[in-house]
Amino acid sequence: METSYETIIIGGGVVGSSIAYHLSERYKEGLLVIDKKFPMSGTSGSTQAWVWVHSKTPAWYAEFSMYSAELYPYLAKKIGDVEYKRTGGLSPFFREQEREKAKRLAEEYGKIGIQIDVLSREEVLAKEPFFNPRVAGATFSLLDGNVNPFRLIDMYMRTAKKNGVHYSTYNRVTDIRRRNDMFIVVSEKGTYASKRLILAAGPWSRELGKLIGINIPINQVRGQILVTEPLKPFLRYTISGLRQANNGEVLIGYSMEQAGFDRSTTLDVIQETANLAIHYVPALKKAKIVRAFSGIRAMPEDGLPILGKVPGIDNLYVAATHSGVTLSPLIGTLLAELLLDGETSLPIERYSLSRFA
Amino acid sequence: MLDQATIICRCEEISYEEVAEVIRYGARTFDDVKRLTRCGMGPCQAKICMSLVAQVIHAETGRALPEIPLPRMRMPLSPIKLETLATNRTSFSAVKSVLDEVEPEEGMR
Ligand SMILES: Cc1cc2nc3c(=O)[nH]c(=O)nc-3n(C[C@H](O)[C@H](O)[C@H](O)COP(=O)(O)OP(=O)(O)OC[C@H]3O[C@@H](n4cnc5c(N)ncnc54)[C@H](O)[C@@H]3O)c2cc1C
Numbered sequence: 009m010e011t012s013y014e015t016i017i018i019g020g021g022v023v024g025s026s027i028a029y030h031l032s033e034r035y036k037e038g039l040l041v042i043d044k045k046f047p048m049s050g051t052s053g054s055t056q057a058w059v060w061v062h063s064k065t066p067a068w069y070a071e072f073s074m075y076s077a078e079l080y081p082y083l084a085k086k087i088g089d090v091e092y093k094r095t096g097g098l099s100p101f102f103r104e105q106e107r108e109k110a111k112r113l114a115e116e117y118g119k120i121g122i123q124i125d126v127l128s129r130e131e132v133l134a135k136e137p138f139f140n141p142r143v144a145g146a147t148f149s150l151l152d153g154n155v156n157p158f159r160l161i162d163m164y165m166r167t168a169k170k171n172g173v174h175y176s177t178y179n180r181v182t183d184i185r186r187r188n189d190m191f192i193v194v195s196e197k198g199t200y201a202s203k204r205l206i207l208a209a210g211p212w213s214r215e216l217g218k219l220i221g222i223n224i225p226i227n228q229v230r231g232q233i234l235v236t237e238p239l240k241p242f243l244r245y246t247i248s249g250l251r252q253a254n255n256g257e258v259l260i261g262y263s264m265e266q267a268g269f270d271r272s273t274t275l276d277v278i279q280e281t282a283n284l285a286i287h288y289v290p291a292l293k294k295a296k297i298v299r300a301f302s303g304i305r306a307m308p309e310d311g312l313p314i315l316g317k318v319p320g321i322d323n324l325y326v327a328a329t330h331s332g333v334t335l336s337p338l339i340g341t342l343l344a345e346l347l348l349d350g351e352t353s354l355p356i357e358r359y360s361l362s363r364f365a
Numbered sequence: 366m367l368d369q370a371t372i373i374c375r376c377e378e379i380s381y382e383e384v385a386e387v388i389r390y391g392a393r394t395f396d397d398v399k400r401l402t403r404c405g406m407g408p409c410q411a412k413i414c415m416s417l418v419a420q421v422i423h424a425e426t427g428r429a430l431p432e433i434p435l436p437r438m439r440m441p442l443s444p445i446k447l448e449t450l451a452t453n454r455t456s457f458s459a460v461k462s463v464l465d466e467v468e469p470e471e472g473m474r
Contacts, residue, residue, distance in 0.1 A: 046391065046392060046393065046394075046397045046400075048397070048400040048401070049396065049397070049400075053400050158400050158401065158403075162401060175391065177391050177393075178393060234447075234450075236447070237408055237444060261460070262460055263459045263460045264459060265459050273439065273440050275440075276459075277459050277460065278440065278450060279450055279451065279452050280452075280454070280458065280459060280460045281460055282447050282448075282450035282451040282452075283451050283452060283453065283454055283460075284460050285447055285451075286447060286448065286451050292447050293446065293447050293448040293451070294446055294447070294448065295446065295447050296408075296444035296445060296446055296447075297441060297444060297445055297446070297447055297450065298407070298408050298410060298444050299406075299410055299439040299440070299441075300439055300440045300441070301439055
């Protein structure tokens with residue numbers, strides 16, 4: 009005998025847990041989240057966690073990200089303090105030639121209502137006095153910020169559980185079958201039946217998709233991060249490359265490598281990351297590094313989110329994306345709408361899996 | 366003996382009670398406890414609390430000590446200055462800047 013649920017979500021990271029929480033706001037029973045380890049053990053526990061809007065391209069994707077950033081302050085009211093801070097985001101450039109590119113970006117974004125300022129050297133230094141005085145300028149947007157990803161997932165999970173959602177952790181899904189109109193989810197700890205199934209397995213999406221015969225074209229891209237000892241607050245903005253967390257630690261890194269699921273940290277990238285930090289903020293040279301970590305990004309083949317109904321299989325949904333922290337409140341909101349109302353308040357057709365067909 | 370108020374992680378000041386709470390909530394390994402409480406994320410990088418957390422997991426779940434996975438140890442093993450790691454190069458291969466990735470002319474309407 010298997011236990012039956014209305015909806016099963018596979019994957020309890022920032023994407024799966026957001027969907028679980030948002031669904032549980034509107035219906036209280038019959039929801040199960042399954043995770044092969046514990047939520048936060050995947051990508052969502054090893055991220056910079058910027059809520060980043062400006063400099064996303066194309067512009068309609070930046071607009072999508074903007075709506076998600078706009079949901080963050082309300083989210084904190086509903087699930088509790090997740091240490092979301094709208095600091096403003098600064099993306100520096102060091103060669104004057106790049107100013108043209110930055111201006112074009114600002115112009116395009118102005119048309120969709122995202123204000124980006126292109127700053128001079130003096131303006132950058134006025135905003136961020138410890139920045140390298142050799143900087144040429146920066147793009148700046150007030151919308152960007154960051155969040156504590158551990159608190160975010162923890163609060164999603166606690167609130168979802170309070171609303172009746174079941175979590176089954178340390179329970180790997182090993183097979184998915186169809187029986188009549190039901191999904192039969194086979195896992196290490198048991199077999200479950202559900203009417204609806206949502207695949208939210210981050211970097212493991214391709215493997216999970218194979219269990220039910222669909223292709224979810226998600227690749228793995230490793231990122232390595234350095235963390236300093238807590239320093240007195242001295243960086244005000246989320247800088248593309250580093251940010252200072254509430255407890256004073258500075259998180260540094262913006263690296264991308266093809267390394268499959270290998271989560272090692274490597275000296276060459278760590279050295280480059282140290283170079284980047286000192287290049288941006290020279291005063292960091294004397295700061296002590298307490299640890300390095302690495303995470304595996306879930307990277308769709310074309311870089312854009314994969315969201316919504318899976319074409320050809322009724323009641324099967326997918327949510328897999330890079331920038332899942334930025335997009336999490338919006339993805340949860342939209343998938344809850346799609347499941348419960350059959351339509352979404354913002355169009356998501358562009359993000360359909362069908363574009364890869 | 367450890368009681369509820371015993372500090373398990375000195376760097377982040379996490380008590381027995383806080384560690385036990387997240388284990389009751391589903392955490393099963395040191396790394397789960399770390400992400401939920403920050404226990405082990407401070408300057409000592411789990412050197413002091415590693416075995417204490419294992420004892421709490423054992424006490425709360427009955428799991429045998431040898432079966433409790435060790436935390437993932439991370440470079441550097443003791444704190445070092447950023448400048449010690451740096452090589453002074455300013456060209457980057459794996460590390461990019463965000464603006465490097467922006468191609469405003471492409472795909473924008
Ligand atoms: C270094 C780095 C920096 C980043 N910086 C940012 C940033 O600044 N801003 C931003 O928005 N994003 C950032 N990201 C990306 C962001 O972290 C991810 O997009 C997001 O965490 C993805 O969440 P997820 O829930 O889809 O995946 P995950 O957190 O990986 O969750 C997937 C879950 O599925 C479970 N699972 C997989 N297969 C199975 C199975 N067979 N059975 C059961 N469970 C299974 C896993 O255990 C896992 O918990 C960064 C990523 C990295 C690596």
